[in-house]
Amino acid sequence: MYLNIVIFYLLIALTKAQEVYQQTNLDKLLTIKLYHSINSPDSYKLRGTIIIPSSKEKDLVIKQDKPLTDEEINDLDKAARNNGFYFLKAVAYKSTSEDQTKMATSFIEACSLVQSGLSDIIMISLDYYGNLIGISLTSTNPTCESSYFSTDSSNKLDTFNTTVKLISTTLGPVPDTLSYIQRMEQEKNEKLRGDKVDNRSFFGKYWMYIVPVVIFVLISNLASPEGMEQAAAR
Template structure:
């Protein structure tokens, strides 16, 4: 009875956890700000907004401002000095709360990709944003390519929503049912011991052998006479 109750509880818990992971949905707004001068205390300016209309499907709308001539020069200079481009992403959730994430990439990688970047938004099992990371779409290293400044007009950003993946679920119900069957079989006396004679009685045989060895070692004359 106790085992059956445990099985029911575990099955109910697993069903609830799975449902909460699958059925959630909602939206978030992400305000993007960037720093075009690398320092310990970066100054961030507005870059644009990303609205994820459905967390389940990952549908997103991206609105970003074209870079001014001054911003393009700063970004090119940041690339030339091999510094980092910094992006601050501030998430506004449906309940009005906010949380910010900071991400960086090499400015030269961003420039050489002609501002084609990827924004990855990671969610926990309840649909809450737990991380936002920036990556460059077309290159993973700086190759020293010279990019004309008129190619740095506007960001082309792809947004990917990453859901927390469920790990393998242990088959608890089957295991408990197996224990229940084994317990019932023992109570009925259906379980047979198929072990060998030595496996069954080794704890009795070994002491006898040890005693015989000790007796022979302490009485060598008797052993010689017997021969």
């Protein structure tokens, strides 16, 4: 009877734990919808979606199926020639709820985007809990060359070749007292060990100083009797 109840509660606890686990996993999942706009930041259209299941880069999923329309390509080309901007807006959704959590916008010089052949790099910064802070857009060709437009680029660019980079917030470093203390201990031990090893006899340690002195004394002793004799002879 009691056993049954215990097992029942255990089961409930297990399912609860699983739920919690799933929820936390889901909580981490971040969906970012990308909208873009050419030349002015007020006519945003959906460009694609990025799904970030964890804050590791390799798990990223990018969906950008819709190619650019002819009109958009024309606009982009025009903006590139007129020193215009290409704007990108990111709206983040936590997968558990539909309401958006955070929004960030970024921009790039349109010519830079066109000249790179629509190969852009999106950097997404996340906070410590995996929420969106901001995005930034660069391309593989960061400088604009005015000579580029003289040759007519007939090859149509309509799909983005996007690289996504994640910059997540980490915990700040703390003063490393532990390894310092360890190092101190180690040095102390080494010193102690060094003291123990050197237990040779006094002569063993300082023979190199003693031997020359002894030789010198010997030589002077050898030399002096002659001198004495000479002195005595005079």
